[in-house]
Amino acid sequence: MHKLWNRIPPLASDYSGVCSILFELNSLNILYTPSGCVHPIVEVDEIRNFDNVFFYKSNLSDIDVIMGVDDKFLAEAELLVLNNPNLEFISIIGTPVSNITNVDFQKIAEELERKTKIPVIIFNTNGFESYNVGIYEGLLMLAKGLSKEAVRNPKHINVIGYSTIALGYKYHLNELVKVLENIGLKVTFFASDGCIKSITEAAKAAVNFVISPEGVGAAEYFKEKFHIPYFMDIPVGLNGISRVLKLLGTHLNVDLSEIEESIVTRTELRGINEYINKNVLIIGEPLTSIGIRECLRADFVINNITIITNLNSTKKSREIYKEDLFSQVIFVEDEEHVAKYISQADIIIADPLYTIFIRKEDNKIFIPLPHIGLSGREFAKMEYEYVGKMGFEYFKKFLKSEV
Structure with a gap:
């Protein structure tokens, strides 16, 4: 962002994004930093329980960081592996410290892999990008580093792009999973099923379902490497479920129209008189x-x-949103523009932090939808939904019909 934000905090960093997708995997995750870079993850960005998660910061002093002490870093990493012998891979995660000191992660990774006989993946984050860039590049690195050729299963679908930072707790997606499983599909969340098989066996999928733009890089890789098609969507409300079933039917070459009609039982809210012309x-x-x-x-x-x-x-962020679909999204760069758009709206759907721009006398309808990458754990457990019928009912609660 080019201008300062005074009342709205910065978004989670790229290395927080990487850590969010590594959280459920059996990997040793080492952040190259003396100490400070760990606090945003532990205290704000990660909303899940840290029990049984292998996250470590390198135990380097400020002098070590300035001088560069690769041998010390390697010795510490080896000791961590010795104490956790059942690890499936090792992650080295960059921070502003490694970026500024220009650490040779490739050399460190090669030596660590040689000594431990465990795959090492480098996430060369720099702390100056937002979480979306970290997740996009992180999922792509996992796909490239760990996925293998596999026999295709016509009933297998990968969901790619889930992260708590972008989409909240996974239970918000339960309705989507239930719908897909009820039509006979095996659903795997790429890198988010608590098992490395969601990555190593990802090429089994007949189609990849991308639920955030951060998953497109990995989906493109699977399309090019293993010829697996993909589509990108998020099934918000009844219309969203209907749309996703249509897309799935097309990609799987099956007729899901009857199932779609039985699942999407519309309540015919055709025209909420009070709000139909609201902004x-x-x-x-x-x-x-x-x-x-x-x-x-x-x-x-x-x-x-x-x-x-x-x-x-930034240039990397623009690359994530390069598809025509996102041309309709306005990327604001300062709070002045946020306040302007809010002042012109009658109904606002946003993270609760944005209520700071709304006065009680403005008489606006505010529908809270926490954005974890912005407000962290502050509103993460708020009762809200967005997927399928539950999402429809959530929005309906605020948009009461007079008909």
């Missing part, structure tokens, strides 16, 4: 925001909708 502002993760917009249009017949996001517009 809606959605602030948050771009793909989820687009899904909410389509839900509002199809399920509630509300059409005056603007989407903005404060995900930064």
Whole structure:
């Protein structure tokens, strides 16, 4: 971002994004830093329980960092592996410290792999990008480093791109999983099923279902390397479930129209008289925001909708959102623009932090949708939904019908 933000905190860093996708895997995750870079993850960005998770910071002094002490780093890593013999791979995660001191991670990784006989993956994050870049590059590195050729299963589907930072607790996706399993599919969350097999056997999938733009890099790799097609969507509301089933039917070459009709039992809220012409502002993760917009249009017949996001517009971030789909999302760079858009809206869907821009006398409807990459664990356990019928009912609760 080019301008300062005074009341809204910065987004989680790229290395926090990497740590969020490594969290459930049986890996040794080492951040190259003396100490300070660990605190944002432990205290803010990670909303799950740290029990039985192998996250370590390198035990280097400030002088060590300045001088560069690869041998000491390697000795510490070897000792950690000795104390945790059942690890499936090792992750070395970059921080601002490693970026500034220009550490040769490739050399360290090769030596560590030779000594421990365990695969080592480098996540060359620098701490100056936001979480979306870390997740995008991290998922791609896992796909390239650990995925293997496998016999295709026509009933197997990978869900790629899930992270708590972007999408909250996984239980918000339970309805999606249930729908997919009820039509006979085996559903695997790539890198998020608590098992390395979700990565090593990912090439079994007949199709990859990308639920955040951060998953596109890995999906493109699987398409090029293993010829697995993919589609990107997030099933917000009833319309979202319907849309995803249509896309799945196309990719799997099966007719799911009857199942779609039986699952998506619309309540025919055709025109909520009170809100049909209101201006809606959605602030948050771009793909989820687009899904909410389509839900509002199809399920509630509300059409005056603007989407903005404060995900930064660095070169790497722009690459993630290069598809035409995201041309409708406005990337704001300062709080002045956020306040302007909020002042013009009647209904706002955003992280609760944005209520700071709303006065009680403004008489606006605010629908909270926590964005963990922004507010961390502060609102993570709030009761909210967005997927499928539960998402529809959540938005309906705020948009009460008069018909």
